Amino acid sequence: xxxxxxxxxxxxxxxxxxxxxxxxxxxxxxxxxxxxxxxxxxxxxxxxxxxxxxxxxxxxxxxxxxxxxxxxxxxxxxxxxxxxxxxxxxxxxxxxxxxxxxxxxxxxxxxxxxxxxxxxxxxxxxxxxxxxxxxxxxxxxxx
Numbered sequence: 134x135x136x137x138x139x140x141x142x143x144x145x146x147x148x149x150x151x152x153x154x155x156x157x158x159x160x161x162x163x164x165x166x167x168x169x170x171x172x173x174x175x176x177x178x179x180x181x182x183x184x185x186x187x188x189x190x191x192x193x194x195x196x197x198x199x200x201x202x203x204x205x206x207x208x209x210x211x212x213x214x215x216x217x218x219x220x221x222x223x224x225x226x227x228x229x230x231x232x233x234x235x236x237x238x239x240x241x242x243x244x245x246x247x248x249x250x251x252x253x254x255x256x257x258x259x260x261x262x263x264x265x266x267x268x269x270x271x272x273x274x275x276x
Contacts, residue, residue, distance in 0.1 A: 140242045142249050144170040153236035160236025164229045166192060166221040173245075175218035179268035181233050183211040185219070190227030193220045203229075216272045241267045 140147040146165040153160040164185075166172065175195070185194055186208040193202050194209050196217045203209060211217040221227045244263045249255045261271055 138239075140239060140246055142242060142246045145172070147239070147242045149239040149242075151236075152239045153233075154238025154240065157235040160233040160238065162231050162239070163188070164231050166190075166219070166227045166229075168221050168224050168226060170221055172218065172220050175216050175272040176264065177214050177216045177270045177272065178211070178233075178237075179270060180213065181235060181237060181268065182213050183217070184232045185209050185211070186230045186232075188228040188230060190221065190225050191223040192227040192229050193222045195219070218272075237267045237269075 137149050140149075144167045146163075148163040148165075149160070150163065151159060151161040185192065185203065187203040187205050189205060191202050191204055193200065194217070195201075196209060196211050197215050199209075201207070201209060202222065241263070244266075245260065248259045248263055251259075264271060
């Protein structure tokens with residue numbers, strides 16, 4: 134069995150274990166979030182449910198108005214349409230297993246990586262266009 138490729142988006146790393154996008158099935162990937170990393174903006178999924186299960190470190194995870202510091206063995210579910218986001222408030226890296234159903238697929242993360250690694254600050258218009266193609270909706274900015 135070959136090791137899955139690691140997709141890097143800034144400091145974040147995504148390692149797909151099951152890419153279910155081709156068959157609109159379940160997807161599973163490992164997410165590594167170093168301390169102080171830039172993270173995606175809060176968003177919702179039009180077509181997908183998500184579950185995060187922390188393997189290492191502390192991951193601050195928010196679903197709608199519920200924010201928790203998840204530690205190894207803790208998990209949180211994101212229903213379809215719920216606004217969610219994450220960060221790493223700790224001093225060590227965090228790793229989590231992410232399950233999506235149906236999966237958006239590894240190609241989404243490759244497309245985001247292309248925008249983020251283009252040089253300079255990421256082009257938000259391009260980033261939001263990639264998100265929209267995969268059914269992700271950025272949350273409205275709070276004043």
